[in-house]
Amino acid sequence: MIANPCVDCREHEATLTVRNRRLCSACFTYYVQSKILKRMASYGFKSLSSEKERRLFLPLSGGLSSLVLLQVLDVQLQKQIANRNKTSYDIIVARVVLPGEKNSGSIQRDYEALAETFASHTFLPLLSLHQILQLDCDVERDLRHLGIVRHGGESDQDFFIRIVGCSTSASAASDLQSILLKRLLVAAARDQHCDNVLWGHSDTRLAALVLADVAKGRGGSVSSSIADGQTLQGIDFNYPVRDLFKAELQTYARVSSEPALKTTVEQDTQVQQPTSIRNTAIDDLLNTYITSQGEKYPSIMANVVRTASKLEAKRPADNTIVACPVCLLPRVGTQGSLATNSGLCYGCQRMRQDIVP
Numbered sequence: 001m002i003a004n005p006c007v008d009c010r011e012h013e014a015t016l017t018v019r020n021r022r023l024c025s026a027c028f029t030y031y032v033q034s035k036i037l038k039r040m041a042s043y044g045f046k047s048l049s050s051e052k053e054r055r056l057f058l059p060l061s062g063g064l065s066s067l068v069l070l071q072v073l074d075v076q077l078q079k080q081i082a083n084r085n086k087t088s089y090d091i092i093v094a095r096v097v098l099p100g101e102k103n104s105g106s107i108q109r110d111y112e113a114l115a116e117t118f119a120s121h122t123f124l125p126l127l128s129l130h131q132i133l134q135l136d137c138d139v140e141r142d143l144r145h146l147g148i149v150r151h152g153g154e155s156d157q158d159f160f161i162r163i164v165g166c167s168t169s170a171s172a173a174s175d176l177q178s179i180l181l182k183r184l185l186v187a188a189a190r191d192q193h194c195d196n197v198l199w200g201h202s203d204t205r206l207a208a209l210v211l212a213d214v215a216k217g218r219g220g221s222v223s224s225s226i227a228d229g230q231t232l233q234g235i236d237f238n239y240p241v242r243d244l245f246k247a248e249l250q251t252y253a254r255v256s257s258e259p260a261l262k263t264t265v266e267q268d269t270q271v272q273q274p275t276s277i278r279n280t281a282i283d284d285l286l287n288t289y290i291t292s293q294g295e296k297y298p299s300i301m302a303n304v305v306r307t308a309s310k311l312e313a314k315r316p317a318d319n320t321i322v323a324c325p326v327c328l329l330p331r332v333g334t335q336g337s338l339a340t341n342s343g344l345c346y347g348c349q350r351m352r353q354d355i356v357p
Helices: 026-040 064-084 102-117 129-135 139-146 156-164 171-192 205-213 219-225 246-255 260-267 282-296 298-310 348-355
Strands: 016-018 021-023 055-060 088-097 194-200 236-238
Touching: 016 026, 016 246, 021 026, 021 219, 026 064, 026 194, 026 246, 026 260, 026 298, 055 064, 055 171, 064 088, 064 246, 088 102, 088 171, 088 219, 102 260, 129 139, 139 171, 139 348, 156 171, 171 348, 205 219, 205 246, 205 282, 219 298, 246 260, 246 282, 282 298, 282 348
Parallel strands: 055 088, 055 194, 194 236
Antiparallel strands: 016 021
16 A cells, blocks of 8 residues: 555655645656647647648757757657657757857757757757847848947958947846847748747746846736747747746656756756846846745746736737837837837837947
8 A cells, every 4th residue: 555645646656746736756747748748739730731841949048948848849759650650740959059158069069969869850050149140131120229230341240249249237238138049049940941939938937037028128018928829020939838837847857767857957956146236137137036936936936927928018099019120029119218219119228228339
């Protein structure tokens, strides 16, 4: 007789507590995978058109959440091959090396190791953020709204160095880099003829993004920035990991038999506390706060994402939605002394104040 049986299978000893429920490792693994695959139901065989190959773009951040997403989808696709000898979609994987990231050689080796582990998927060569100038044909024009203009005869490399170095505050630099990163990934997805981008953001990560957007002046468009479905960028966004907390993904990695997850979870659990509030970006501050508080009060943090998803910005009289030319989020108006005819959203107008081209 089992002294402490799993509440789901009743056949094995419960070793984990998940949202006040005692589960065994096998049932917990099923719990995590089912949460993700439920969000992937629209990519099943029933909705597959035989005339078109479905290609899904999955960016890896180097963290745990996006890697768990890749591993879970790989398990699903391997089962489809075993049962039907075909898959309902193909995965295109990408990884961007950001300016200032250390150990680029280690990143290359880890990425190549993942490509070998998940060999049935297409892994693009490592991308660098400066490649946005080649892949996004509109970015140079759109940066003019921030006062950033290419000098005559200036090379792509010199222009990009000036772009990333023109911010006078940590928050503006982080905000601009995040915008460029998302635009690069979307441009790469289009270049690979993908119709959907699968973001590996957990509930914890989405909560941090919501609060950061509000703090940076994009509260009016926050529901659009985390919603599944169509975007103003002409490509669908989906967040299959949105129903799981970061702590749950860390536990999943520890009980998983996949070595890549076990290696990544040890790096992912090391939360760096900011040494100086003044020189720390809003995004980093709120990410640290949500991660630490989410471990203590997970249900409260989950309400951040659920509440933000229900918010709807007031539509203009003609019912048209205009995108900000820089961040490409819905522009829902301006506030106070920043009201201009620049076409920028309020958040990008605030960022522009801290940019010296």
